[in-house]
Amino acid sequence: MxxxxxxxxxxxxxxxxxxxxxxxxxxxxxxxxxxxxxxxxxxxxxxxxxxxxxxxxxxxxxxxxxxxxxxxxxxxxxxxxxxxxxxxxRSQVSDGVAAISGREVTREDLERVLEGARAIPVDSDRMILHALPREYVVDNQDGIRDPIGMSGVRLQVRVNLVTxxxxxxxxxxxxxxxxxxxxxxxxxxxxxxxxxxxxEDEKEIGVAVIDIGGGTTDVLLYADGGIAHTSVIPAGGNNITSDVAAGLRTPMAEAERLKRNYGCALCRMIADDEEIEVPGVGGHTPRRVARRVLSDIIEPRVEEIFSEVRRRIEDTGLLEQVCSGAVLTGGSVLMEGMVECAEEILGMPVRLGFPxxxxxxxxxxxxxxxxxxxxxxxxxxxxxxxxxxxxxxxxxxxxxxxxxxxxxxxxxxxxxxxxxxxx
Ligand SMILES: Nc1ncnc2c1ncn2[C@@H]1O[C@H](COP(=O)(O)OP(=O)(O)OP(=O)(O)O)[C@@H](O)[C@H]1O
Ligand SMILES: [Mg+2]
Missing domain, CATH: 3.30.420.40 (ATPase, nucleotide binding domain)
Known part of the structure; x- marks a missing residue:
């Protein structure tokens, strides 16, 4: 704690x-x-x-x-x-530099150097939300997490600027x-x-956090002990529910219930003889359907989400540095098969993340x-x-x-x- x-x-x-x-x-x-x-x-x-x-x-x-x-x-x-x-x-990398003239680095120096990193032009309709330090450099020594108390003449910071x-x-x-x-x-x-x-260990050795909510899938990467990337993919559990409603021709509320109770992100994890009852729309009578059919609808959407996550991680060039793998959080990861599906597509160890x-x-x-x-x-x-x-x-x-x-x-x-x- x-x-x-x-x-x-x-x-x-x-x-x-x-x-x-x-x-x-x-x-x-x-x-x-x-x-x-x-x-x-x-x-x-x-x-x-x-x-x-x-x-x-x-x-x-x-x-x-x-x-x-x-x-x-x-x-x-x-x-x-x-x-x-x-x-x-959006996130982008920015650098800041401050002179410290041979004395010890203080908290005020950190604030000064971070302000420098924030001082880059952003579009008039955008604003800076966070300046997340990735590493500090004191003179020629790089890879420093906390430079307070160190001596040098030049303090530099590399931040991830989130706008x-x-x-x-x-x-x-x-x-x-x-x-x-x-x-x-x-x-x-x-x-x-x-x-x-x-x-803290995961942050130290590199990790990807993937928060799959209802409307978005948020990705955040820790590499070299600092936050190296963050992005938001506009797809999540609501897309899965809509696919189920359309695919099984059932009302949204029923699709949500079926997804939560019987959904699975990998078809091959389901036995052939498992069946579920699907309520009809507009007075149509309920019908029995193989549970695999539900999974056939869900799997491609989940694959699409994890493939996009993988693409975003690859684009940063940091895939190799995500050494401890991925942590899945957000309500949608409660579905059976999410960890297994993520491991296959991301090609790294995956665990569920609870607060x-x-x-x-x-x-x-x-x-x-x-x-x-x-x-x-x-x-x-x-x-x-x-x-x-x-x-x-x-x-x-x-x-x-x-x-x-x-x-x-x-x-x-x-x-x-x-x-x-x-x-
Ligand atoms: N057992 C379950 N199986 C599958 N999906 C589930 C389960 N429980 C919740 N969900 C899904 O989780 C999603 C909600 O998750 P969460 O509360 O994290 O989202 P949110 O924070 O409201 O949305 P966002 O973060 O995208 O803005 C819904 O799409 C819901 O269907
Ligand atoms: Mg959320």
Whole structure:
């Protein structure tokens, strides 16, 4: 379990806006780690492929999820860490350099060098979401994870710069603020999911996290101890359900039920004599169908998703560095045969990733569909611990008091006013 250098307990709320559900996870963070106090989980159809498409529906679901979470946790929620996803997310490499003139590298130097890496032109309709350090270089020594305390004259950083369409981020913020809540930060969802399911060893030797939700499949790569790539594929479990509904000519709700109860990603894992009952549409009588037929429909879609994941990993040139293999998370990986299918297509060891490293009411966040919500709380905990380490005043957390914007070089206040002015 991670520990955090936090002097007094803080309540942190992760808000996962998924394509099928909104979930709010309330955690109490202290120096011993994260205790889950409450969870609110509400189905939501306000997003399409990870992007808000209906503000009213999304706002309603956020309200319900927050109400449920705060009733269970017995705390009042005013601020959340919100997740963002969608195929508008891009990542690119950028470098920053700062002079340190022979003295020891300090935390301020790290901030300076990261700001330098963020200072690259981005399209006017896009914004920088994260600058994720891959490695630091002090003079000629490269591959450094934490250069604080080292001596040298020149500090360099190589970051993965994650950018997003400003309008998509703005819509997430708008929905949360309409519920009377503050947004402490907007966080890339696969970053949060990875945080919840990976071990430090896996990050160290290289790993791919694949979060297959309802509308999107998010990919995040750790190589050489740092985040080397992230991308979002606009396909997920909802596509599988639509294929089943069309292929078996059954209503969507029945297709979803059949997929969850009898779906399998590999046909050859199913015995020849297994049968399922498929309800008809428009008054047609139910009929019995071989379970293999259901799997015949599902397998090509799952193969398509994993093939696209493989292509994206290959395009980075880092396939060989993903030494510990892939970790599958998100609700869709609960289907039988997903691990086996992924191993065949990706050609690497694969395991399922459930949220780990939290205590409290853990049974409420045990499924892979809660990895993002739990990871958002972990992300918030690290932000607060880092602010403590910098000695920033935190008496009045929420965010206005929290310096260091993850989102932009201009400072958090500058960022929000820029974003508001831009729309
Ligand atoms: N047992 C199961 N078998 C197969 N699929 C399942 C099972 N349980 C849930 N799912 C699928 O998981 C998906 C929802 O997963 P999750 O909650 O991670 O998505 P989300 O976060 O709402 O969406 P996204 O991350 O794509 O925006 C749905 O498509 C659902 O059908
Ligand atoms: Mg999700």
């Amino acid at each position: 991670s520990t955090y250098a936090i002097s007094q307990p803080e309540i942190i709320v992760g808000l996962d806006l998924g394509t099928t559900k909104v979930s709010a996870v309330v955690g109490e963070v202290d120096s011993d780690g994260i205790t889950v106090l409450g969870v609110g989980n509400v189905p939501c159809r306000g997003l399409r492929k990870g992007v808000v498409s209906n503000i009213e529906w999304t706002v309603r679901a956020i309200r319900e999820a927050i109400d449920a979470a705060q009733t269970m946790a017995g705390v009042e929620i005013s601020t959340v860490y919100a997740g963002v996803a969608g195929s508008h997310i 997003a369409a400003s309008s998509c981020v703005q819509n997430v913020i708008r929905c949360v603020e309409r519920c009377g809540l503050n947004v402490a930060d907007v966080v890339l969802e696969p970053l949060a999911s990875a945080d919840a399911v990976l071990s 780990v490293g939290v205590k409290g009411i853990v049974q409420l966040v045990q499924g892979p569909q809660y990895a993002t919500g739990v990871g958002l709380v972990g992300y918030g905990a690290r932000q607060i611990a880092e602010a403590h380490a910098r000695g920033d005043m935190l008496e009045s957390y929420p965010p206005e008091a929290m310096p260091v914007p993850a989102a932009t070089a201009q400072g958090r206040k500058g960022f929000w006013s820029w974003l508001r002015a831009a729309f």
